[in-house]
Amino acid sequence: MKPLDIIVCVKLVPKPEEVTVNAETRTLDRAKARSALNPPDMNAIEMALGLRERHGGTVSLLSMGPPFAAPYLQVGLAMGADHAYLLSDRLLGGADTLPTSLALAKGIAKIGEWDLVLCGEESSDGATGQVPQGIAEWLGCSQITYAMDLSFLPDGRLRGEREIRGGHEVVAVPLPAVVSVKLAVNEPRFMDMERRRNPEAVTIWSAADLGVDPKWLGFEGSPTVVGAVWQAKSPERQRQFLDGTPQEKARLLAEQIRRML
Amino acid sequence: MIPSAYSPEEARGLWVFLEQEAGRLEGVALELLGKGRELAQARGVPLTGLLLGQGVEPAAREAIAHGADDVVVADDPLLAVYTTDAYASVAAQVILDRKPETLLLGATPNGRDLAGRLAVRLRTGLTADCTGLAWEEGTGLLLGEVSGFGGGVMASIKCARHRPQMATVRPGIFPPPSADPDRAGRMEFVPVSLDAAKIRTEILERVRHEGVDITRAKVLVAGGRGVKGDFAPLTEIARLLGGEVGASRVACDLGWIGRDRQIGQTGFVTRPKVALVCGISGATQFTVGVKDAGLIIAINSDPEASIFEEADLCVVDDLFPVLEALIAELRGAA
Amino acid sequence: MSEAGVRVLDDLVWDEVTAATQGAAAPCFQCGVCTAVCPWGLVQKEPVNVRRLIRLAQLGTDGWGEAIWLCTTCGLCEARCPRGVPVSEIILALRRLAWDRRAVPKGLPSMLWAIHWDGNPLDQPPSQREAWAKGLNLEPFTPEHELLFYVGCTGAYDRRTQKIARSLVTLLRAARVRFGIFPDEPCCGESIRTVGQEEYLAEVVAANTERFKAAGVRKLVTVSPHCLDMFRSHYPPWDGFRPLHYTEYLDQLVSDGSLRFKRELRGTVAYHDPCYLGRRHGIYDAPRRLLAAIPGLTLVELPAAREDALCCGGGGGRMWLETHAGERFGDLRIREAEGTGVEWLATACPFCVLCLEDSAKVLGVERPRVVDVTELAVRALGEASS
Numbered sequence: 001m002k003p004l005d006i007i008v009c010v011k012l013v014p015k016p017e018e019v020t021v022n023a024e025t026r027t028l029d030r031a032k033a034r035s036a037l038n039p040p041d042m043n044a045i046e047m048a049l050g051l052r053e054r055h056g057g058t059v060s061l062l063s064m065g066p067p068f069a070a071p072y073l074q075v076g077l078a079m080g081a082d083h084a085y086l087l088s089d090r091l092l093g094g095a096d097t098l099p100t101s102l103a104l105a106k107g108i109a110k111i112g113e114w115d116l117v118l119c120g121e122e123s124s125d126g127a128t129g130q131v132p133q134g135i136a137e138w139l140g141c142s143q144i145t146y147a148m149d150l151s152f153l154p155d156g157r158l159r160g161e162r163e164i165r166g167g168h169e170v171v172a173v174p175l176p177a178v179v180s181v182k183l184a185v186n187e188p189r190f191m192d193m194e195r196r197r198n199p200e201a202v203t204i205w206s207a208a209d210l211g212v213d214p215k216w217l218g219f220e221g222s223p224t225v226v227g228a229v230w231q232a233k234s235p236e237r238q239r240q241f242l243d244g245t246p247q248e249k250a251r252l253l254a255e256q257i258r259r260m261l
Numbered sequence: 262m263i264p265s266a267y268s269p270e271e272a273r274g275l276w277v278f279l280e281q282e283a284g285r286l287e288g289v290a291l292e293l294l295g296k297g298r299e300l301a302q303a304r305g306v307p308l309t310g311l312l313l314g315q316g317v318e319p320a321a322r323e324a325i326a327h328g329a330d331d332v333v334v335a336d337d338p339l340l341a342v343y344t345t346d347a348y349a350s351v352a353a354q355v356i357l358d359r360k361p362e363t364l365l366l367g368a369t370p371n372g373r374d375l376a377g378r379l380a381v382r383l384r385t386g387l388t389a390d391c392t393g394l395a396w397e398e399g400t401g402l403l404l405g406e407v408s409g410f411g412g413g414v415m416a417s418i419k420c421a422r423h424r425p426q427m428a429t430v431r432p433g434i435f436p437p438p439s440a441d442p443d444r445a446g447r448m449e450f451v452p453v454s455l456d457a458a459k460i461r462t463e464i465l466e467r468v469r470h471e472g473v474d475i476t477r478a479k480v481l482v483a484g485g486r487g488v489k490g491d492f493a494p495l496t497e498i499a500r501l502l503g504g505e506v507g508a509s510r511v512a513c514d515l516g517w518i519g520r521d522r523q524i525g526q527t528g529f530v531t532r533p534k535v536a537l538v539c540g541i542s543g544a545t546q547f548t549v550g551v552k553d554a555g556l557i558i559a560i561n562s563d564p565e566a567s568i569f570e571e572a573d574l575c576v577v578d579d580l581f582p583v584l585e586a587l588i589a590e591l592r593g594a595a
Numbered sequence: 596m597s598e599a600g601v602r603v604l605d606d607l608v609w610d611e612v613t614a615a616t617q618g619a620a621a622p623c624f625q626c627g628v629c630t631a632v633c634p635w636g637l638v639q640k641e642p643v644n645v646r647r648l649i650r651l652a653q654l655g656t657d658g659w660g661e662a663i664w665l666c667t668t669c670g671l672c673e674a675r676c677p678r679g680v681p682v683s684e685i686i687l688a689l690r691r692l693a694w695d696r697r698a699v700p701k702g703l704p705s706m707l708w709a710i711h712w713d714g715n716p717l718d719q720p721p722s723q724r725e726a727w728a729k730g731l732n733l734e735p736f737t738p739e740h741e742l743l744f745y746v747g748c749t750g751a752y753d754r755r756t757q758k759i760a761r762s763l764v765t766l767l768r769a770a771r772v773r774f775g776i777f778p779d780e781p782c783c784g785e786s787i788r789t790v791g792q793e794e795y796l797a798e799v800v801a802a803n804t805e806r807f808k809a810a811g812v813r814k815l816v817t818v819s820p821h822c823l824d825m826f827r828s829h830y831p832p833w834d835g836f837r838p839l840h841y842t843e844y845l846d847q848l849v850s851d852g853s854l855r856f857k858r859e860l861r862g863t864v865a866y867h868d869p870c871y872l873g874r875r876h877g878i879y880d881a882p883r884r885l886l887a888a889i890p891g892l893t894l895v896e897l898p899a900a901r902e903d904a905l906c907c908g909g910g911g912g913r914m915w916l917e918t919h920a921g922e923r924f925g926d927l928r929i930r931e932a933e934g935t936g937v938e939w940l941a942t943a944c945p946f947c948v949l950c951l952e953d954s955a956k957v958l959g960v961e962r963p964r965v966v967d968v969t970e971l972a973v974r975a976l977g978e979a980s981s
Contacts, residue, residue, distance in 0.1 A: 014410070020414075028414065097377070097389070098386065099263070126409050127389070132377065133345075143374070146370045146374075164343075165287065166469055172463045173462050184514060221262060223421070224387070224418050232412055238573040239575060246583045249576050
């Protein structure tokens with residue numbers, strides 16, 4: 001098999017548990033939230049590096065985000081990725097999944113040679129899980145979503161094990177292909193500190209570099225709009241603490257359970 | 262703005278995609294029919310089911326019994342099993358032809374695989390993994406309620422000018438409607454002209470893990486880190502109560518139990534009548550998956566565990582003695 | 596090792612191993628005392644063949660296998676070694692090579708990522724780091740403070756050991772010590788060091804040193820002996836920097852009269868020496884003097900005490916790896932303490948408290964109760980705690 005050129009799409013996300021909603025302005029308060037690479041994207045990077053170990057080739061990272069995302073891409077470079085590209089431009093901000101997948105597809109095309117695009121299954125902030133399929137459609141190639149494992153068949157097709165409702169299936173698709181990788185299917189390797197000390201520069205592209213009508217990008221290119229934002233609240237529960245021995249507690253529980261059924 | 266394939270003025274009707282497996286409608290398809298019926302009625306539009314598959318006529322009838330006014334059926338051997346290429350191609354063609362105003366799909370792996378692909382092909386907006394649906398007052402636009410940031414933040418999203426306004430809906434959110442076998446509806450078979458050579462995905466193997474669907478369990482006995490790998494007493498309680506065993510993400514991460522039993526944000530959202538939550542601290546990641554349970558019982562040795570904030574009955578105690586006593590109680594009654 | 600027991604010397608491996616271990620294995624004359632005393636021999640059929648690991652390091656060959664990850668760096672073998680071989684350091688060097696070969700146990704890369712993204716190895720949100728001090732109104736550290744209270748990751752996040760940190764706050768306040776906590780306190784890096792990630796450790800230590808220096812940190816008191824070991828032995832010293840374990844500091848406060856135990860606490864207590872306090876830093880007497888200063892309390896020595904103390908099993912990165920039931924050193928230690936008939940088994944390390952308490956729970960042992968020295972001391976204060 002010929003060496004593989006793999007592009008991994010990654011996203012910088014705020015730590016989810018530290019984002020709150022400002023009750024007065026009804027907007028997101030991300031001020032205190034640290035950022036990290038989106039967890040399933042880390043699994044996608046690991047999967048790409050594993051494939052490169054087996055088949056040779058290159059691993060490039062591609063992200064869309066603010067300029068401060070660059071050092072985070074360097075984390076991926078320190079893990080072993082060869083190159084990193086960041087699409088960063090005010091015109092790209094506020095994008096929903098349609099312009100996001102378009103911008104990333106254009107970025108992938110601009111990188112040039114590629115056989116395989118890997119993405120995390122969804123981002124921990126927006127959690128739509130629709131971008132990988134969108135990229136595949138813009139690029140007109142085959143897709144495997146919710147992949148747990150990837151390998152190659154003797155005929156050169158990509159073999160993927162993917163999740164389906166209540167089970168899994170094994171599929172084969174021709175390259176080029178876009179794959180979304182399920183969270184926690186592998187353990188991302190830690191950074192190689194020598195690579196970390198000598199970080200490769202991240203290539204930064206603006207919206208103009210993508211050669212797309214800017215009206216198709218960012219907030220302006222997004223068909224959907226966010227109406228209201230609010231903090232999730234769980235319904236009030238009784239919070240009744242039971243006393244007694246385990247046997248006494250179990251008797252009360254059994255009674256209450258029977259009442260419900 | 263990316264131009265829409267058709268305009269709001271041309272668009273008509275509420276459609277739901279009817280995911281099926283081996284000719285039987287999936288649970289989420291029934292849930293969509295139930296909610297779709299309610300939404301269609303409120304807006305005074307027909308509810309149309311979009312059904313792709315092979316030999317799915319009985320499923321179309323099932324859909325009508327569950328609330329569909331019409332079912333558009335594409336029946337073809339190449340649609341027997343879901344593949345992105347075949348389903349996206351047929352669905353896109355029917356939609357461009359018939360111009361529905363709204364299209365709902367289940368947020369299952371295949372539902373999302375299709376929705377994301379279709380939304381770009383149709384150049385429209387998609388609200389993903391909704392936990393609530395409503396029509397916006399005044400505009401009549403579909404408002405999709407979604408959660409993000411680990412379930413801590415909610416938002417409502419709408420699609421103003423692009424059609425169809427698409428949304429995927431999380432399984433287990435809406436109750437399935439009861440069937441009315443005498444309900445009248447129209448079935449319409451559309452011609453399918455698929456080229457096998459253009460279907461790039463080949464299914465090599467398919468494994469359904471039969472028997473486990475925690476989203477439908479009446480009783481869920483859920484275990485987390487605190488069960489220390491021993492799910493035996495939980496399984497026994499689930500058996501005695503006719504329920505299922507579920508687990509927190511940590512328990513699945515540790516390999517103690519399969520992912521198909523994972524409750525929560527990254528697992529399944531469940532709505533059991535009773536959730537018995539054992540040795541789970543109660544991170545938001547987990548609690549969003551049981552928040553609609555009728556009765557939540559939490560057993561944890563840590564009195565400060567946050568699960569107690571979300572529980573009706575709280576037992577601060579070592580887990581296993583309580584579970585053993587509960588097994589004895591339940592057995593005694595049987 | 597091959598079937599015939601023949602090892603082929605590979606020049607590259609030789610270079611690597613000797614560079615990593617810096618010849619530390621050279622003095623070993625293969626007497627095997629290390630293997631004989633290693634606590635793993637008490638819980639597994641086959642002891643960990645420490646002698647062989649050192650021999651492989653001497654020869655500059657690999658093939659050390661999984662055994663290097665069992666070491667809790669308890670230092671019992673080092674205390675007995677007639678040649679003064681730094682066994683733990685050699686094992687950490689071999690672990691470092693294992694990272695280069697990506698032959699590390701599952702879970703350890705995730706632990707390092709948790710430190711990288713969240714600043715703690717427990718995979719907890721950074722915004723919750725000060726949750727342990729809720730309601731205590733602690734001051735952020737300034738150079739005017741007498742000392743920096745360094746709570747550490749386990750003290751900050753673990754529900755059980757948060758109580759130790761809060762007890763220590765009560766004691767310091769009772770002695771009218773002015774102290775501050777570090778805003779956005781960083782992880783000291785102990786878990787990075789003990790899993791052998793020396794290079795990442797260097798980055799963390801350099802960053803922390805800069806922050807502590809810039810903040811004017813001099814006297815620093817740790818809850819955990821593991822953090823103490825880091826600051827005392829693995830951070831570059833700076834002018835006036837004086838890391839102390841809380842037992843040392845409280846001992847001073849008792850001896851100069853600023854801390855007094857007024858209430859009688861009738862009962863018997865045995866003290867479990869944490870490896871990183873005792874064997875690593877020779878702090879055996881301060882915790883014992885503290886316990887002895889509590890009126891009514893009788894200190895009983897465990898059969899294996901001081902230099903001979905058995906490890907709880909939590910050091911050397913083992914807190915982040917699963918130890919199978921029945922193979923936990925803590926079980927043996929609990930049985931040992933049970934045999935003395937004491938009411939309390941006191942110790943002075945969050946890892947020890949967690950491991951010993953876990954063993955007591957699994958064994959169903961209710962007496963002795965595992966406590967931290969601070970927890971007994973607070974009860975002896977005889978005044979309303981803050």
